Amino acid sequence: MKSLIHTIKTAIFSILFLSLSISNAQIIYEDQLETIYLNKNAEEVVYTNSFSNFNNDLIATNKINFKSQIQKANQNNDRLLFLSERSNLQILTVTYLRTIRRGANQSNNPESFKAFINNKLPELINQFKKDNNLEELYIISRKNTFNGKIDALPSVL
Template sequence: MKTLHNNITAILTIVFFITIFSGHSQEKMYKTQLETVYLKNTKEVVYQNTFSNYNESLIASNQINFKKEIKFSKGKNTSLLFVSNKNNVELITASYLKTIRKAANRSRNAEAFQTFLINNLPQLSHQFAIDNNLKELYFISRKDTFNGKIDALPSVL
């Protein structure tokens, strides 16, 4: 009985090592057969960009009440879309508004605002880099943030 058990253990061990070594040799064989693939850098074609349209509507309103806008967008459960030949992004409007408010509150200037948006929404970084309306959006959204209201107070000193 003991010899049968030892034989089965030996056979399983041999099978185990054979499968391991055969897998490594196949992997080496496939690595030598694969060639480098070069991707052509194509220009991104944008089919739909509701983020830009939404930013323009916020700028056109000339004043943003974040609390009211976030509550309204949560009630309607709206989302913003960015569709192109390279990527597709869908983001809930309330979440986007919260990100804008946070970026405006934590930034001291429009460049820091743009950098904050690029870091927190990396899937839209290429659009934020070419968006010309972000400076205006920063100044309008900064007015309704805590730090913006503090900055608007007259200096006592």
């Protein structure tokens, strides 16, 4: 009889311990998980896309001075925002400008620039396909990078 009571107490204690450890594990990992949006829509509904507007503004200037743009964005602590029902992305404008400059400097053609940007900002791949302004952005930003200026020098050979 005592062993049966002891076994029941042990079982109850084990079940309580197991349920508490599972709920603690859930609390620990809950902060690390991202929100997943389940939707039957194949089309992504975009609420805010300041990346596209910023790209259009850069293209409209026709000459990007990365140093002054980065300083200005750094002083203002500007952020770019992309909100949709599938993803939320917010990065500093300084980081985005540096990504554009690095991509334009390291790329030799618009396709490799697009691949670089899509690799750095995978959340915006579908939007960059729709906007289709990365090629123009590459051409304008390439002129103002180190490798772009070297490419513009006349060939001596």
